Every structure is written in C-alpha cells, then in structure tokens.
Amino acid sequence: MIYLTSFKRSRELPSEVVRYSAAVYQPKGYKMWEASCFKITDSDRKWIRPREFIDKKNPLISYRRALVNLYDGRVRKNKIEKFLDDCHGSDIALCCWCPYEKAAVRQLDQFGSFVCHLSVVGYWLKENHPEIPLWLDSDRLSMAVLTQKVL
C-alpha cells in the first residue's frame, strides 16, 4: 500500500508505515527519508507549481500534464521504478505540505480547493502500477476530483 498524505497527518498512520518526504524540503523538525523521484523539480531545478499554469486555458489539466511528463521522462521514470523496487511492496507513505502551507491556504481561500502534486503522483501510480493499492487521505480525496478522471 502507498499512502498519500501530508507531513502533518502522517502522524495518524499506522506506526509500521515507512514515511517518505515527496516534497522539495521538509518542515522543521521532520527527518523523513527522501523520495526525491516524486519531487516537483525538473532537470533544471525549476519547480512545477500550479501557479505557473494559472493563465492557461485549462490550468489544472496543463499542470497535471506537465507533472506527468516529468514523471514519464526516461531518467525520472527509472528513478521511480527503482524506488518502488527498493520498497519491496512494504507499506509506505509519501508526504507533502498540502494543504497546510501558505500556497495551499491561499488556494483554499481563493478557489475553495487546492492542488497537490501527490494527486498527480496517485494518478501516475494508478496508470503505471495498477497493482499497488493506493490510500489517499481526506485532504487529497477532496481535490482528486479536480485533477483526475478515475482513481
């Protein structure tokens, strides 16, 4: 099982679940293992964030497409596959900040929802590894409808 959640709510998971940070950096006081293959930085270290797509016709779809392209890239995809192999099917959690940091709070204020790269990670995993059960916390479930057709 792969749990998709936030740093904050990772405390609610069963203790045997191995927690990984899927964020570019971690909140103060956290020292999780790094799942850098799921970070949103591209090969030029540029961050792929929802706000770069706000002027596009379909901002959410454009954002999702850019991230999926990133994870589908040959080098990155190999890294993800290696990461998954190294997990040997054990229960892990991928954690990010949302929606407990400034950008997400602003999105919640403005749009009544927020966008998180972990929902795209979930979509990518479902497409590429349908055999791996996914668990999304209620924060990510509430926004999954915005960015994906099927989970």
Ligand SMILES: [Zn+2]
């Ligand atoms: Zn997030």
